[in-house]
Amino acid sequence: NAGVMQNPRHLVRRRGQEARLRCSPMKGHSHVYWYRQLPEEGLKFMVYLQKENIIDESGMPKERFSAEFPKEGPSILRIQQVVRGDSAAYFCASSPPEGGGSYEQYFGPGTRLTVT
Amino acid sequence: RKEVEQDPGPFNVPEGATVAFNCTYSNSASQSFFWYRQDCRKEPKLLMSVYSSGNEDGRFTAQLNRASQYISLLIRDSKLSDSATYLCVVTPGDNFNKFYFGSGTKLNVKP
Numbered sequence: 381n382a383g384v385m386q387n388p389r390h391l392v393r394r395r396g397q398e399a400r401l402r403c404s405p406m407k408g409h410s411h412v413y414w415y416r417q418l419p420e421e422g423l424k425f426m427v428y429l430q431k432e433n434i435i436d437e438s439g440m441p442k443e444r445f446s447a448e449f450p451k452e453g454p455s456i457l458r459i460q461q462v463v464r465g466d467s468a469a470y471f472c473a474s475s476p477p478e479g480g481g482s483y484e485q486y487f488g489p490g491t492r493l494t495v496t
Numbered sequence: 497r498k499e500v501e502q503d504p505g506p507f508n509v510p511e512g513a514t515v516a517f518n519c520t521y522s523n524s525a526s527q528s529f530f531w532y533r534q535d536c537r538k539e540p541k542l543l544m545s546v547y548s549s550g551n552e553d554g555r556f557t558a559q560l561n562r563a564s565q566y567i568s569l570l571i572r573d574s575k576l577s578d579s580a581t582y583l584c585v586v587t588p589g590d591n592f593n594k595f596y597f598g599s600g601t602k603l604n605v606k607p
Contacts, residue, residue, distance in 0.1 A: 435593070
């Protein structure tokens with residue numbers, strides 16, 4: 381049973397370019413979460429999505445950041461016009477549908493974004 | 497005030513030692529609690545959920561103190577492979593899908 385998959389694992393972008401990060405949840409999981417981790421800091425919640433719905437985006441910066449989880453395909457975190465401060469590790473997590481009794485989240489390997 | 501606070505450490509202990517970490521949380525309505533482990537430059541991995549009655553998994557014991565709003569993790573008979581950063585996770589109120597992470601406590605187990 382494959383775990384949460386993220387790609388690319390490493391992404392280098394120049395200032396002003398766009399970054400697209402992809403996440404495929406574990407099989408059977410319908411909830412996807414995105415977190416950002418700056419060096420030497422803890423993970424910060426960004427957004428929680430279900431298929432075709434953004435449930436909670438309270439942690440997303442107001443500008444340049446967007447997320448989607450389409451009916452088909454992976455969830456995508458999109459960062460437009462990247463700046464140096466966007467350099468971080470971006471982790472995706474997934475959890476099973478509600479009612480399964482478990483709210484544990486399982487994390488992918490992360491995408492390390494470097495903005496030059 | 498941060499939602500979750502942890503002592504960053506590092507805790508440097510010899511193999512075989514017992515070590516304990518505490519984590520405090522600010523929202524008294526929090527319902528779900530977890531400990532995750534994160535190795536350097538890797539993803540967090542679930543170590544254990546923390547139940548009201550406390551729970552044990554081998555050398556690891558987690559406890560919850562709702563009155564004082566803290567959770568603890570006890571590691572007995574430390575192994576070199578336990579060296580990692582331990583992350584405390586709390587959910588706000590009845591929103592079980594939003595995780596607040598502490599900044600982590602670093603553990604170094606020395607031979």
